[in-house]
Amino acid sequence: MEETIVAPATPAGRGGVSIVRLSGKSAARVGGRLCGELPEAWSFKPCSVCDRTGSFIDSGLVVFFAAPRSYTGEDVVEIHCHGNPLIVDSVISAAISLGARVAEPGEFTKRAFLNEKIDIAQAESVADLIAAQTSSAVVAASASLSGEFSGVINETIDRLIEIRVLVEACLDFSDEDSVAVFDEESGTVKFALKKEIEDLEKILKGSLLGSKMRDGVRVVILGPPNCGKSTLLNYLAKEDVAIVSDDPGTTRDLLRVTMDLGGLPVEFVDTAGLHEDTSVGVELEGMRRALASLDTADVVVLMSCVGEKFDVPLPASCNSIRVFNKVDILSKEGGDESSLFISALTGEGVDVFIKSVFSSLGVGVGVEVPLLARRRHLDFLEKSLGFLWSSLEALESGSDLVIVAEELREAQKSLGSITRPVSSDELLGSIFSRFCIGK
Numbered sequence: 001m002e003e004t005i006v007a008p009a010t011p012a013g014r015g016g017v018s019i020v021r022l023s024g025k026s027a028a029r030v031g032g033r034l035c036g037e038l039p040e041a042w043s044f045k046p047c048s049v050c051d052r053t054g055s056f057i058d059s060g061l062v063v064f065f066a067a068p069r070s071y072t073g074e075d076v077v078e079i080h081c082h083g084n085p086l087i088v089d090s091v092i093s094a095a096i097s098l099g100a101r102v103a104e105p106g107e108f109t110k111r112a113f114l115n116e117k118i119d120i121a122q123a124e125s126v127a128d129l130i131a132a133q134t135s136s137a138v139v140a141a142s143a144s145l146s147g148e149f150s151g152v153i154n155e156t157i158d159r160l161i162e163i164r165v166l167v168e169a170c171l172d173f174s175d176e177d178s179v180a181v182f183d184e185e186s187g188t189v190k191f192a193l194k195k196e197i198e199d200l201e202k203i204l205k206g207s208l209l210g211s212k213m214r215d216g217v218r219v220v221i222l223g224p225p226n227c228g229k230s231t232l233l234n235y236l237a238k239e240d241v242a243i244v245s246d247d248p249g250t251t252r253d254l255l256r257v258t259m260d261l262g263g264l265p266v267e268f269v270d271t272a273g274l275h276e277d278t279s280v281g282v283e284l285e286g287m288r289r290a291l292a293s294l295d296t297a298d299v300v301v302l303m304s305c306v307g308e309k310f311d312v313p314l315p316a317s318c319n320s321i322r323v324f325n326k327v328d329i330l331s332k333e334g335g336d337e338s339s340l341f342i343s344a345l346t347g348e349g350v351d352v353f354i355k356s357v358f359s360s361l362g363v364g365v366g367v368e369v370p371l372l373a374r375r376r377h378l379d380f381l382e383k384s385l386g387f388l389w390s391s392l393e394a395l396e397s398g399s400d401l402v403i404v405a406e407e408l409r410e411a412q413k414s415l416g417s418i419t420r421p422v423s424s425d426e427l428l429g430s431i432f433s434r435f436c437i438g439k
């Protein structure tokens with residue numbers, strides 16, 4: 001981390017202000033050459049920004065954060081200039097000519113991690129905060145950034161260490177002593193292990209929801225023409241949710257609308273257009289294709305008018321909800337006890353429909369803001385739980401204590417990988433490469 005890096009900290013484009021950020025050993029020297037004498041740490045100063053030859057680029061403000069009290073833990077200089085990409089480019093070129101180099105994506109945050117300003121889960125939440133699609137996801141990402149998620153994980157690690165200490169202490173005795181001592185302690189260890197398993201299962205459940213909140217879920221609506229698919233989408237968009245994006249889709253066949261449904265970013269995919277002017281057989285084939293191309297669907301809604309036959313063979317693993325529409329003009333009939341009857345026009349039954357979308361995802365409506373989590377976190381939580389179970393089984397079956405200790409060690413290691421992985425350049429590379437430049 002000898003090199004000093006530079007990048008715009010604000011998005012490309014025109015606006016009131018753009019910020020160019022420098023971090024590293026020479027940040028103060030480069031910043032000083034560009035902006036004149038730097039202000040005291042943590043304060044702003046008006047400045048003229050000039051290149052190395054003294055040519056004027058822009059007038060702005062400069063702020064200096066002296067190491068280690070900065071985002072990266074290094075000396076950081078921020079230059080606030082007018083929001084024009086040409087000005088930003090000139091400031092960056094001038095910084096490069098003075099010895100800085102352009103930062104890689106996520107490099108500022110990576111330095112913050114390497115300088116132990118934040119742990120890896122917090123670093124990830126910086127990117128999640130920027131990418132959050134719903135206000136609940138923003139709240140969840142902020143909580144993770146402030147260390148809540150890491151806190152929960154680290155507290156669990158601390159308790160696992162205590163259990164390990166008990167087990168490992170027994171390993172240090174001679175065989176007979178060890179058995180005698182452990183007989184006394186095993187009840188305590190078993191009890192503590194069971195409690196950790198229970199708690200970790202709760203954390204995993206919350207994280208599962210957190211990962212859905214981060215990544216969003218996809219709900220595909222299939223149904224014959226005129227059964228009310230678009231009307232339902234419009235109703236949801238108008239009444240219950242805020243449309244956060246409206247994308248006509250990459251193929252002409254599919255309409256995708258992403259909504260904030262009770263805190264979860266839900267992308268509804270309307271397959272309207274597949275069925276028009278086609279015979280029934282072709283329609284079904286078209287729908288099968290739509291479904292096949294949407295194998296990432298979390299939930300499939302099979303919709304038709306009340307009394308209308310509609311069936312599509314779905315993969316067994318598929319979460320589906322059967323919905324009959326137009327109950328405002330048609331009397332309820334058909335379906336089974338799990339079928340829903342709604343009116344997409346008047347909104348009757350739509351609240352129950354939304355609840356069922358949530359419950360088929362395994363979550364409740366009106367998401368209590370959970371821990372925003374990534375697939376990576378879920379994997380390590382699941383791994384850790386697996387090791388804890390094995391440890392408990394080994395303990396209960398009277399296996400060698402060495403096995404119990406080893407499983408516990410692995411459980412702790414897996415949890416540790418969530419917040420502070422034992423340095424794996426590949427893992428860090430893959431995490432930070434997904435950041436935007438300047439973060």
Ligand code: GDP
Nearest residue numbers: 225226227228229230231272326329343344345
């Ligand atoms: P899609 O082809 O499945 O997207 O169907 P549309 O949403 O375009 O609806 C087709 C027609 O049915 C339109 O005239 C809608 O106003 C009407 N419609 C949709 N839902 C309802 C409903 O719940 N009740 C009544 N009475 N009409 C509906």
